[in-house]
Amino acid sequence: MVAADSSADPAFIAADMLSQAEHGSGLEQAVLVTDDPSLPAKVQREMERQKALLTRQTTVDRVLEHGVFMIVARSLAEMLEIAGKYAPEHLELMIADAELHAKEIKAAGAIFMGRWTPEPAGDFTAGPSHVLPTGGTARFFHGLSVMDFLRRSSLVQYTREALQKEIPAMVKFAEMEGLDAHGSSAAIRNKN
Secondary structure: OEEEOOOOOHHHHHHHHHHHHOOOOOOOOEEEEEOOOOHHHHHHHHHHHHHOOOOOHHHHHHHHHHOEEEEEOOOHHHHHHHHHHHOOOEEEEEOOOHHHHHOOOOOOOEEEEOOOOOHHHHHHOOOOOOOOOOOOHHHOOOOOOHHHHOOOOOOOOOOHHHHHHHHHHHHHHHHHHOOHHHHHHHHHHHHO
């Protein structure tokens, strides 16, 4: 997905959308969301021009027939909201102050900020994980990282005084969940 404002270059957007379309399954989507109503037509013309130069035109055509979406949002805020809800594998922010606005995106596999950061940078040279959540699953998964292969444990330790302050809350939660033994496990420490 490309999120672009009026400062974006239609040729860059078209090239990036075509790069998504050439993957090959025919199920890919090339999506533009913009707050500039004139941008989709410019991008469409550029896509047609650039497509003629590609070697994988048949593959690209499959996606262009059914998988190109150009959405015009009413504002930058709505554009970013749409991008976050779509939860793309790759999100290119071709907007003014992209780095600032990237913080507003809650769900994307990888975010490419600014006109000089095309998605292929992530595929080939920049170094982030290339194993990213697809199909909107960035809403609840992140890209694969070394952290996924490490075992992590939470370490918890209370002092007697700290526990005494929280026993009533622990007992109340246990009662609400119908877990008597949990409540007793906390309460017994109040007596000793």
